[in-house]
Amino acid sequence: MNSYRLHTEIEIAATPEHVWSILTDFPFYPEWNPFIVSINGDIKHGAKLQVRIQPNGGRAMTFRPRLVVVQPGKELRWLGQFLFRNLFDGEHRFAIEPIADGRVRFTQSEHFSGLLLPLFQKSLAQNTKTGFEAMNRAIKARAET
Known part of the structure; x- marks a missing residue:
């Protein structure tokens, strides 16, 4: 089966708890x-x-994924599917890892798979990765102010 991974990360001068509080405060997105x-x-x-x-x-685009990992201060992960499993699936992961006193590495990644992946792969490599990077910079700015 076709598979494709996106991976982005950024260092943030904040505690894991503070970054988690921003990541999970959905009404403020x-x-x-x-x-x-x-x-x-x-x-x-x-x-x-x-x-x-x-x-x-x-x-x-609006989609309805299911949360598969919720570890406060560490990881939030969901699995989304288009219509049905193995057509076009995406497992999205946010990870917060302490790297030094008062600093974390915020990672945003996604593993895509499914029969329709070849139709979307170019857009994922360009638009979606750019979106991940923009969100990473925005969460950093919010956490550090």
């Missing part, structure tokens, strides 16, 4: 997040979210 413009849903394992993304140069 429209104020600061240029890529994921809204998320609705409960932050608990197994919960369904409603996520709206606006890739730079791409079309806005």
Whole structure:
């Protein structure tokens, strides 16, 4: 089966708890997040979210992934599927890792797979990766002010 990974990271001068509080404060996403413009849903394992993304140069899209990992201060991960499993799946991961006193590495990555992946791979490599990087810079700016 086709598979593709995106990986971005940024260092942030903040505690893991502070970065987590921004990452999981979904109602404030429209104020600061240029890529994921809204998320609705409960932050608990197994919960369904409603996520709206606006890739730079791409079309806005809403999807409904299920949370598969919720580790406060460490990791938030969801799995989204288009129509049904193995057609076009994306497992999105946010990780917060302490690297020094008062600093963290914030990683945003996604593993894509499925039969339709070849149709979307160019857009993922350009627009989606650019969106991840823009969000990383925005969460850094918010956490450090």
